[in-house]
Amino acid sequence: MGIITPTNKAVLDYKGLHLFHASLSNCAMRVRITLEEKKLPWVSHHFDLPKKEHITPEYFGINPNGVVPTLVHDGVVIIESDDIIDYIDETFSEPSLKPTSTKELDKMYWWMKSAVDIHVKGIKTFIYFHKMQGKMKQSDEQKAAYEKLQKNKELLSFHKKSSGEGFSAVDAKVAETILDGFFAKADAILENNQWMIGNQFSLADITWLPLHFTLSGAGYDFSKFPAVDAWAKRLQQRESFKKGVLEWCPSF
Numbered sequence: 001m002g003i004i005t006p007t008n009k010a011v012l013d014y015k016g017l018h019l020f021h022a023s024l025s026n027c028a029m030r031v032r033i034t035l036e037e038k039k040l041p042w043v044s045h046h047f048d049l050p051k052k053e054h055i056t057p058e059y060f061g062i063n064p065n066g067v068v069p070t071l072v073h074d075g076v077v078i079i080e081s082d083d084i085i086d087y088i089d090e091t092f093s094e095p096s097l098k099p100t101s102t103k104e105l106d107k108m109y110w111w112m113k114s115a116v117d118i119h120v121k122g123i124k125t126f127i128y129f130h131k132m133q134g135k136m137k138q139s140d141e142q143k144a145a146y147e148k149l150q151k152n153k154e155l156l157s158f159h160k161k162s163s164g165e166g167f168s169a170v171d172a173k174v175a176e177t178i179l180d181g182f183f184a185k186a187d188a189i190l191e192n193n194q195w196m197i198g199n200q201f202s203l204a205d206i207t208w209l210p211l212h213f214t215l216s217g218a219g220y221d222f223s224k225f226p227a228v229d230a231w232a233k234r235l236q237q238r239e240s241f242k243k244g245v246l247e248w249c250p251s252f
């Protein structure tokens with residue numbers, strides 16, 4: 001999606017970098033890490049997701065899916081975490097967080113897009129079942145407000161299920177199988193490489209690192225993928241992880 005035209009025109013006057021985010025959102029962690037890697041100052045607009053602070057007409061007027069993150073840069077509104085971190089890297093070139101060869105760039109984008117593609121069916125379902133079940137439930141009033149605002153069918157049915165019968169062990173197993181497929185592939189790469197792509201820390205690492213952090217907290221067993229685990233432990237030493245993740249969410 002990338003750059004959008006918001007219906008809430010108030011943000012068009014924002015100057016500098018403004019991030020709408022949540023401490024425990026893995027998608028927002030990607031953006032905070034990228035901002036820290038670039039050492040960019042930014043203004044925080046924080047939501048408590050379990051309190052449903054993001055479910056307001058004002059916020060849906062900024063992000064039509066009503067999810068975090070959203071970046072506003074000098075009045076330009078960007079949604080979708082993969083597009084946001086790409087926008088930051090394109091706009092603020094130093095240090096570059098992308099490989100230069102076309103082949104490696106294609107691989108990097110494949111990993112970034114894959115994480116976004118499996119967000120609801122894989123990541124969100126696994127985390128909600130193992131960690132959030134009950135905590136993110138909407139009250140009848142919140143449910144009515146949400147169903148009026150939300151136009152995205154995948155998110156509507158996800159939250160309907162989450163607030164209704166909840167996710168089943170079968171749903172969680174399907175999610176785990178999806179995740180296993182991607183982490184097995186990453187493990188094979190990281191057995192012989194320091195980074196996910198080529199010889200450089202890139203947006204692919206930034207995209208997947210928060211998944212290791214949050215999925216571990218939700219009980220996903222990374223001992224199956226020791227090279228992924230070792231890669232995550234190395235990246236967690238970076239200042240950008242400490243500031244962009246741990247300062248907001250010391251443990252998941």
Ligand SMILES: N[C@@H](CCC(=O)N[C@@H](CS)C(=O)NCC(=O)O)C(=O)O
Nearest residue numbers: 025026027067068069080081082116
């Ligand atoms: N594809 C979106 C997914 C964003 C998303 O689902 N964010 C979650 C937190 S990681 C959220 O805002 N959840 C609250 C909700 O679904 O109401 C992205 O990559 O930015």
